[in-house]
Amino acid sequence: MSIVIKTPEEIEGMRLAGRLASEVLDFIAAHVKPGVTTGELDRLCHDYMVNVQGTIPAPLNYAPPGYRPFPKSICTSVNHQVCHGIPGERVLKNGDVLNIDITVIKDGFHGDTSRMFYVGEPSIAARRLCDVTFECMWLGIDQIRPGASLGDIGHAIQVHAEKHGYSVVREFCGHGIGRKFHEEPQVLHYGRPGTRDRLVEGMTFTVEPMINARRREIKELADGWTIVTKDHSLSAQWEHTVLVTATGYDILTRSTGAPPPPGILRLPGTQVPALASV
Numbered sequence: 001m002s003i004v005i006k007t008p009e010e011i012e013g014m015r016l017a018g019r020l021a022s023e024v025l026d027f028i029a030a031h032v033k034p035g036v037t038t039g040e041l042d043r044l045c046h047d048y049m050v051n052v053q054g055t056i057p058a059p060l061n062y063a064p065p066g067y068r069p070f071p072k073s074i075c076t077s078v079n080h081q082v083c084h085g086i087p088g089e090r091v092l093k094n095g096d097v098l099n100i101d102i103t104v105i106k107d108g109f110h111g112d113t114s115r116m117f118y119v120g121e122p123s124i125a126a127r128r129l130c131d132v133t134f135e136c137m138w139l140g141i142d143q144i145r146p147g148a149s150l151g152d153i154g155h156a157i158q159v160h161a162e163k164h165g166y167s168v169v170r171e172f173c174g175h176g177i178g179r180k181f182h183e184e185p186q187v188l189h190y191g192r193p194g195t196r197d198r199l200v201e202g203m204t205f206t207v208e209p210m211i212n213a214r215r216r217e218i219k220e221l222a223d224g225w226t227i228v229t230k231d232h233s234l235s236a237q238w239e240h241t242v243l244v245t246a247t248g249y250d251i252l253t254r255s256t257g258a259p260p261p262p263g264i265l266r267l268p269g270t271q272v273p274a275l276a277s278v
């Protein structure tokens with residue numbers, strides 16, 4: 001198998017699936033508050049996807065080799081849960097932070113995106129981790145153009161995370177996406193510039209860094225899916241599905257509620273410190 005280059009028609013299909021995935025996150029945002037269970041968030045998203053959008057929740061019964069079928073329609077990963085959290089009876093409480101990861105299938109194409117949500121008021125440490133992880137995702141995405149390499153993406157993410165004393169999870173990565181949920185290439189969130197595959201116009205893949213507040217080691221829970229940090233430190237993740245264009249990239253998982261790129265992407269590198277102008 002090799003990396004699929006999407007045709008213009010396939011890209012239109014990916015755009016629609018991507019927007020719909022992002023709109024599920026827009027929809028669920030108002031329901032994330034103290035007292036709600038992750039199972040209720042799953043039910044609300046499931047009904048929205050199936051009955052309002054006419055999309056298929058890709059996680060439901062998804063069973064890659066070596067895994068039992070995923071039992072729910074979304075992933076909810078709370079606090080020290082890194083990814084693939086299974087929604088259930090857990091009641092969210094003030095100060096929790098969680099990742100909600102949505103993958104829909106529309107007309108055979110997948111759109112995959114996740115965001116961090118605050119339940120009530122987060123701690124300063126949690127807010128900082130979520131903000132830096134968001135910057136990591138965008139700094140990785142901002143490397144994307146034809147001729148750049150996958151290593152450039154991983155490097156940009158790793159440098160930013162480690163600069164803040166955080167660590168990058170190694171066992172899970174971004175992925176090519178299209179008619180299949182997970183296809184080539186693997187998009188590692190660490191690495192060295194100029195290494196691994198070169199990017200080509202028409203590729204579609206996700207960038208979805210998982211960043212831990214302390215050590216990078218993880219473990220899988222007995223449910224066969226939920227991944228947590230070994231040291232129980234907080235973990236955060238953001239995810240977009242992107243297209244490599246002739247001149248750079250296009251975000252496919254866009255919608256009105258998706259947060260805009262962070263200031264760090266808009267600041268010129270040689271900006272004069274604000275105090276200098278006083």
Ligand code: MF3
Nearest residue numbers: 059062070075084101103112
């Ligand atoms: N959405 C996840 C990703 O970004 C994959 C979840 S697989 C599931 O790749 F089965 F847990 F849903």
Ligand code: CO
Nearest residue numbers: 112206208239
């Ligand atoms: Co993904």
Ligand code: CO
Nearest residue numbers: 101112113239
């Ligand atoms: Co995802």
